[in-house]
Amino acid sequence: MEKNFISGGARGICMEGCGRGQCQLNTFDYLADLPDNTTVTDLVEVQFKNTRKGYYHNINKLDLVKGDIVAVEASPGHDIGMVTMTGRLVELQIKKANLKSADDIRNIYRKAKPVDMEKYEEAKAKEHDTMIKSRQIAKDLGLEMKIGDVEYQGDGNKAIFYYIADGRVDFRQLIKVLAEEFRVRIEMKQIGARQEAGRIGGFGPCGRELCCATWMKNFVSVSTSAARFQDLSLNPQKLAGQCAKLKCCMNYEADQYVEASRKLPSREISLRVADGEFFYFKADILSGMITYSSDKRIAANLTTITAERAKEIIMMNRKGEEPESLEEEGKPVPVKPVDLATQDDLNRFDSKKKKKKKKHNSNRIDAEGSKGKEAEQNKNDKPQERKEPKNPESSQKNKEHKQDEQSEKRERKDGEQPEKRERKDGEQPEKRERRPNQNGERRDRHHGHRHNNHGEKHD
Numbered sequence: 001m002e003k004n005f006i007s008g009g010a011r012g013i014c015m016e017g018c019g020r021g022q023c024q025l026n027t028f029d030y031l032a033d034l035p036d037n038t039t040v041t042d043l044v045e046v047q048f049k050n051t052r053k054g055y056y057h058n059i060n061k062l063d064l065v066k067g068d069i070v071a072v073e074a075s076p077g078h079d080i081g082m083v084t085m086t087g088r089l090v091e092l093q094i095k096k097a098n099l100k101s102a103d104d105i106r107n108i109y110r111k112a113k114p115v116d117m118e119k120y121e122e123a124k125a126k127e128h129d130t131m132i133k134s135r136q137i138a139k140d141l142g143l144e145m146k147i148g149d150v151e152y153q154g155d156g157n158k159a160i161f162y163y164i165a166d167g168r169v170d171f172r173q174l175i176k177v178l179a180e181e182f183r184v185r186i187e188m189k190q191i192g193a194r195q196e197a198g199r200i201g202g203f204g205p206c207g208r209e210l211c212c213a214t215w216m217k218n219f220v221s222v223s224t225s226a227a228r229f230q231d232l233s234l235n236p237q238k239l240a241g242q243c244a245k246l247k248c249c250m251n252y253e254a255d256q257y258v259e260a261s262r263k264l265p266s267r268e269i270s271l272r273v274a275d276g277e278f279f280y281f282k283a284d285i286l287s288g289m290i291t292y293s294s295d296k297r298i299a300a301n302l303t304t305i306t307a308e309r310a311k312e313i314i315m316m317n318r319k320g321e322e323p324e325s326l327e328e329e330g331k332p333v334p335v336k337p338v339d340l341a342t343q344d345d346l347n348r349f350d351s352k353k354k355k356k357k358k359k360h361n362s363n364r365i366d367a368e369g370s371k372g373k374e375a376e377q378n379k380n381d382k383p384q385e386r387k388e389p390k391n392p393e394s395s396q397k398n399k400e401h402k403q404d405e406q407s408e409k410r411e412r413k414d415g416e417q418p419e420k421r422e423r424k425d426g427e428q429p430e431k432r433e434r435r436p437n438q439n440g441e442r443r444d445r446h447h448g449h450r451h452n453n454h455g456e457k458h459d
Helices: 089-097 114-125 127-140 172-182 193-200 225-229 254-261 307-318 348-381 392-413
Strands: 043-047 053-057 069-073 078-086 106-111 146-152 158-164 185-190 271-273 276-284 289-293 303-306
Touching: 043 069, 043 089, 053 069, 053 089, 078 089, 078 114, 114 127, 127 146, 127 172, 146 193, 158 193, 172 185, 225 254, 271 307, 289 307, 303 307
Parallel strands: 053 106, 158 185
Antiparallel strands: 043 053, 043 078, 069 078, 069 106, 146 158, 271 276, 276 289, 289 303
């Protein structure tokens, strides 16, 4: 049987060692391409729902590879699982699992048949409804526990209920009620908050799937000292994961930070220079840069120097010497690399929208103003048209009124003065009408001055 290898970026890594995406907690089998790997041992690793795994003997010498669906021994009946590892590496995995005796390792019956898969699908379809009903039953019984998941055995004869509780729970009455309700064998397993997050799954703040649901098998205790070593703020909302416990990823770089912090001087030591005394403010542990402040309580006159320069000043102070400044003369301070992801502002899209809105309003105002100017110019350029009255009676009255005015003017020329009406106290004088003549001028009857349409006065 020829070996299949991944070409290209994998550089000849054996395909049989690669895990499958649909299985959680997969382990890369780096010994899969060795000759006679499967003949050394008959042990096989089988994975069931979510994070449950088991180790079995291949007593029937079946040709098993990763991804095969097999029927394995259970108590009672049989269970259905997927092969995730074969060969020498399974022995190392058994040591990690801390199996107490060889009796825990059972046998593989056969590869799953279509009849086995039908029973398996029917049993899996009941899990969600069973979990909802069991939660209601536990609530009615007044038990302080939370049933997080239910897993049916492959043949449907047994159901495992995973629950979370702060203390001890007497669930004997609960088991009787569940057995009568679902007609299966009941098994109760208590798990912690971390195990629950691993079984349910989800995504962390880093954007990737939870470590406990993908590759972590053993949970290591996490303390706040890991956060102190990395100079993280002791904020429980930021340090806690979805399980409400401290994040497991805090332990990943803790050893590296501890090793790097040993190269830095003590925080309690202050630096004395000619300008004054400087105190420790903060430090970038991995890059080896330390920031000092001239005030012990607040950030004032912050100066960033390297750890080597800080140690040099400490040695000078012990000898009674004080340098002129913290920064080393003739050597520029190394510039901290800029993170390209933080150059853009998060509100950059909002500011652009506001600018577009203002520009649009100004264009609209300019457009309206230009339209208004064009309308006024067109209005002034057009000659004034005389509107003829539509009513014939009003035209006849206007003619008679003009004739009366002409007769009054003739009488005034002969020296006759018009009768003056006496005004009462507080009465305003009458306003005389001003009408434009044919040349576009208007004449004031009382004063005899002429005015054009632009308001200019002519004698």
